[in-house]
Every structure is written in structure tokens, then in C-alpha cells.
Amino acid sequence: GENVEQHPSTLSVQEGDSAVIKCTYSDSASNYFPWYKQELGKRPQLIIDIRSNVGEKKDQRIAVTLNKTAKHFSLHITETQPEDSAVYFCANSDDYKLSFGAGTTVTVRA
Amino acid sequence: GAGVSQSPRYKVAKRGQDVALRCDPISGHVSLFWYQQALGQGPEFLTYFQNEAQLDKSGLPSDRFFAERPEGSVSTLKIQRTQQEDSAVYLCASQSSSVLKETQYFGPGTRLLVL
Numbered sequence: 001g002e003n004v005e006q007h008p009s010t011l012s013v014q015e016g017d018s019a020v021i022k023c024t025y026s027d028s029a030s031n032y033f034p035w036y037k038q039e040l041g042k043r044p045q046l047i048i049d050i051r052s053n054v055g056e057k058k059d060q061r062i063a064v065t066l067n068k069t070a071k072h073f074s075l076h077i078t079e080t081q082p083e084d085s086a087v088y089f090c091a092n093s094d095d096y097k098l099s100f101g102a103g104t105t106v107t108v109r110a
Numbered sequence: 111g112a113g114v115s116q117s118p119r120y121k122v123a124k125r126g127q128d129v130a131l132r133c134d135p136i137s138g139h140v141s142l143f144w145y146q147q148a149l150g151q152g153p154e155f156l157t158y159f160q161n162e163a164q165l166d167k168s169g170l171p172s173d174r175f176f177a178e179r180p181e182g183s184v185s186t187l188k189i190q191r192t193q194q195e196d197s198a199v200y201l202c203a204s205q206s207s208s209v210l211k212e213t214q215y216f217g218p219g220t221r222l223l224v225l
Contacts, residue, residue, distance in 0.1 A: 006152075032211040043114075043216040044153065044201070051211055089152045096141065096205075097166065098214060100152030 006101025
């Protein structure tokens with residue numbers, strides 16, 4: 001959406017390396033920041049989310065960081081595997097509806 | 111348990127034709143959303159229901175788009191007099207409550223192609 005910018009649009013990494021995706025937003029009232037993974041032709045699936053009362057959250061190989069002052073948040077995937085290849089979307093919300101970034105196509109090279 | 115389901119999965123329509131897209135949310139989920147996803151883009155919000163009440167339809171592109179959820183469960187998105195620019199994937203999502211910052215679970219989408 002207009003509120004969220006996501007970079008890069010494509011990302012190619014060697015298996016085992018880390019991948020980082022960054023998003024910036026403009027709505028200072030945003031307080032919920034989920035990340036979705038969408039494989040080709042499949043539904044978006046939530047992989048991790050963070051709420052505005054924390055700055056970092058980790059779940060196994062996935063972590064998200066939030067900087068509310070700078071209005072940006074990032075997704076970090078460590079030890080990437082071929083099954084991590086997909087399109088990743090950041091999103092934010094200040095009420096009920098989600099505003100999505102344009103997506104990052106991640107390709108993990110074996 | 112069963113996730114969000116949508117039908118049909120694919121729909122080809124001739125320009126000017128009316129279409130109806132169905133969403134079956136997760137049983138018991140209060141909130142239901144429709145999003146439109148253009149090729150190579152992120153989903154864009156269309157409309158939001160809390161039970162049977164349509165609380166926000168600000169994202170509907172034109173008055174050709176209409177959504178309903180009469181019994182607070184299944185929802186239908188109807189597009190009248192389809193145009194080529196309506197071609198997109200239409201995603202439905204449901205959420206267990208109306209509490210903010212709850213997870214939205216998406217269906218597989220209906221891919222609409224208008225010729």
C-alpha cells in the first residue's frame with residue numbers, strides 16, 4: 001500500500017547465508033507489523049509478527065526488528081534453505097486492516 | 111482444522127459479465143476481510159466485516175463491487191459488469207475476533223481473468 005515501502009524487490013542468496021528485508025512506513029499510528037510468506041500460487045501465510053511494545057522478536061531462524069522512531073522494521077532470515085524461496089510481504093496496521101508492501105522475491109541458491 | 115476456503119479458484123469472465131466469489135472463513139471467526147492482489151503486488155484492502163456487519167468498504171474500487179456476509183459466516187464478493195482492470199487475485203482472510211492485532215488467516219484466493 002501507499003503507507004509501506006519494501007526493499008529490495010528481489011533478493012538472491014546462497015544457501016546458508018542470511019537474508020534481510022526492510023520496510024518503512026509513514027503512518028505513525030501503526031502498532032502491528034506482520035510478515036507474510038507467499039509461495040507461487042499459494043495463500044499468504046503469517047511467519048512472524050511484532051507489536052509496537054517490543055523492538056525485536058525471534059522465532060528459530062526468523063527475526064523481526066522494529067524501530068518506531070525511524071518508522072522502519074526488518075525481517076532477518078538466517079541459515080537460509082531452499083524452502084525459504086518465496087515472496088515475502090511486510091504489512092502494518094493501526095486498526096483492523098493491513099497495508100502491505102509490494103513484496104520481496106527471495107531466491108535461495110543451492 | 112480447516113482453514114479459509116474460497117471458490118472458485120479460477121474464473122474467466124468476458125468483459126461486462128457479472129461474477130460472484132465465495133469465501134468460507136474459519137468456523138467461528140468474527141472478522142472477515144477481502145483483499146485484491148494485482149500481479150506482482152501486495153494485497154490491497156477492499157472491505158471488512160464484523161459478523162454480518164460491513165464496517166468498512168472504503169477499499170472497494172467502484173460501485174460495481176459489492177460484498178455481503180448475511181449470516182455472519184460465508185461471504186460473497188460480487189463484481190458487476192467486469193472490466194479488464196478487475197483481473198487480479200481476490201483474497202479472503204478471517205480473524206478470530208475483532209480484537210486489534212490478531213492474526214489474519216488467508217484463503218488461497220480466486221484468480222479472476224477478465225477478457
